Amino acid sequence: MPPQPPAATPGTAPVAHLRVQRVRPAYRQVADELRTQILAGTLPAGTRLPNEGELGRAFGVSRSTAREALRVLSSQHLVETHRGVQGGTFVSEPDPARVVEDVGSALGVLVMTPQLHVSDLLEARLLLEPAAARLAAQRADAETVEAVRSAAAAHRDARDPSGFVGHLDFHTTLLMATGNLMLTLMGQPVNDVLRTRLRREGVEAHEWDKVDACHREIAEHVAEGRADDAEAAMRDHLVELRRLYERDGFWT
Amino acid sequence: MPPQPPAATPGTAPVAHLRVQRVRPAYRQVADELRTQILAGTLPAGTRLPNEGELGRAFGVSRSTAREALRVLSSQHLVETHRGVQGGTFVSEPDPARVVEDVGSALGVLVMTPQLHVSDLLEARLLLEPAAARLAAQRADAETVEAVRSAAAAHRDARDPSGFVGHLDFHTTLLMATGNLMLTLMGQPVNDVLRTRLRREGVEAHEWDKVDACHREIAEHVAEGRADDAEAAMRDHLVELRRLYERDGFWT
DNA sequence: CCGACGCTAAAGGTCTGACGTATCGCGCCA
DNA sequence: TGGCGCGATACGTCAGACCTTTAGCGTCGG
Structure with a gap:
């Protein structure tokens, strides 16, 4: 915290001012939901997820938002994506x-x-x-x-x-x-x-x-x-x- | 590999058939480049990155692609983003x-x-x-x-x-x-x-x-x-x- | 009969442009 | 003097279009 919050003026509660995420963005909610399902085993390794468009529709978000959620999961190695027909997003096998x-x-x-x-x-x-x-x-x-x-x-x-x-x-x-x-x-x-x-x-x-x-x-x-x-x-x-x-x- | 590649017909080299990423997508290249700079210390913790539009322009990609790169980095806790004026994307402090x-x-x-x-x-x-x-x-x-x-x-x-x-x-x-x-x-x-x-x-x-x-x-x-x-x-x-x-x- | 070539559909990858919305600083007004 | 609202900024989300990759399949030629 570079600019040190202005030392709580007397009388005001010492509110923690430190950059809080008040609302979780949609892409994060989608990612969290999918992650939960993967960790719970509802989506076992190898499962093919719906394509990005359908996935977005299923969550009531746009394709871009769904994609951002998938980027998050894929950077955590929970899913991997492949292009082309027979491509898509697949739940990853755990890899030590x-x-x-x-x-x-x-x-x-x-x-x-x-x-x-x-x-x-x-x-x-x-x-x-x-x-x-x-x-x-x-x-x-x-x-x-x-x-x-x-x-x-x-x-x-x-x-x-x-x-x-x-x-x-x-x-x-x-x-x-x-x-x-x-x-x-x-x-x-x-x-x-x-x-x-x-x-x-x-x-x-x-x-x-x-x-x-x-x-x-x-x-x-x-x-x-x-x-x-x-x-x-x-x-x-x-x-x-x-x-x-x-x-x-x-x-x- | 479920469908076991067809046992390399005699004469053809035993080419590894196993789902390879031939070209790295742009969002991955951008993410990798930024990650390299962060790990190398070129972008120290606390640094404020250009806004998504400029960042994309700097890499010659669109804002969406730049955003996907940032999602990757943020899911690895290398950067964090905040909204509003004075918001933006910042290089994270390492957090055990x-x-x-x-x-x-x-x-x-x-x-x-x-x-x-x-x-x-x-x-x-x-x-x-x-x-x-x-x-x-x-x-x-x-x-x-x-x-x-x-x-x-x-x-x-x-x-x-x-x-x-x-x-x-x-x-x-x-x-x-x-x-x-x-x-x-x-x-x-x-x-x-x-x-x-x-x-x-x-x-x-x-x-x-x-x-x-x-x-x-x-x-x-x-x-x-x-x-x-x-x-x-x-x-x-x-x-x-x-x-x-x-x-x-x-x-x- | 068989192999090589090429078409095509499906799905991710990328671009564009627009609008929503959270924040914060600043200045106006009581 | 202090609270309030305006506006600027940058992320968040959406919609739609087009490109690229890939595998399956059908066709053509040897």
């Missing part, structure tokens, strides 16, 4: 990857405010990933173990950007290896944000080698079901990584 | 509460799919909250301690819906007491989902009393800085709660 993207994007906004510090992300990761390593070691089946191993083995040149991505893929793979989607949902956005914010220039090649070695060690612990070792190794690894981030000095 | 809401809503969608099980949420919470209790015990200042205490003390009739909310407020308060917003961001949506899904009918009054007692015990551990005890008590509490959820039997 989209959730991860959205959360990551939202974190990206928050992470540069005083409210959320990079060190908070590192701390959260330090809670999450060692525990994830433990669970992975306890649960991973042969196929999953293979995935973790190959993610750890993925080599990269120090100069190849895709290699850097490959490095973080190990953490992602490990989160998924727990078999608990919720852990991926919580951990992956953190990794995404960190990836976009770490300046790679200050990191030497031999340090990347060390990182790789840690990954392979953790992968082996997981492969052989040594939960305690996996957890400890991951914790050490993250502490080490934290030093890199700190030296990079990008969080002022 | 919105992120929590959005994530919670997205989880609500996922949690009824085979991909995400309620037990996954409980497991994630079992990782997160004991650690949060430990951090809170280590860090909480006097004011925070008081908040945690009063959240634990908040009594409710077994029949009062608001009391149930009050109960979960303790967990929320504790997450916030860590001083690490990221932990709140990860833990709160889980609690929100669980709250909306637990059927309260099967729970006896004396069981609620037990819950309250646990909360007060944890609060005291936090207040006196006993990190180990706080962590252990929270773990025990969650395990106990898990029994309630299991007996409730709502996850099939």
